[in-house]
Amino acid sequence: MRKVTVYITLKQGVLDPQGKAIQESLNSLGYKEVEEARVGKYIEMTIEDGPKLEDRVKEMCDKLLANPVIEDYQFEIGEAAHS
């Protein structure tokens, strides 16, 4: 088994109203030092190890996890774990 972590972020230039709301809420709570906030997704998966794991994770991101028009993604494949 492998732990795979996928980080999905909005591409630069894509408006992020949720991030803007967070930034404004933090500012109004007194955290005036927060200049920008952007929100992304963080997906942790447990995947059975197999050949071409990296290629398959990339496909999963392109097909389902991320929207490649507006989002970028990165992923990390962790060490094999015993389950």
Added chain:
Amino acid sequence: MRKVTVYITLKQGVLDPQGKAIQESLNSLGYKEVEEARVGKYIEMTIEDGPKLEDRVKEMCDKLLANPVIEDYQFEIGEAAHS
């Protein structure tokens, strides 16, 4: 300016229907090796450097960014960047 990255995940034992939906969708797309998926949030902030930055980020997480009842968080404070 500092880049601060916050990772928010559901606590172990908290049901994650969104993660379950992702796992089932991946399985039905042919990625049968995916045994579990859990979804969290990933927040990137640009924050003006100042004293007690770490304590302040922790407060932001406790007060606004995460729900400490059901979520765990971790954060990383990046190197000072010139803007």
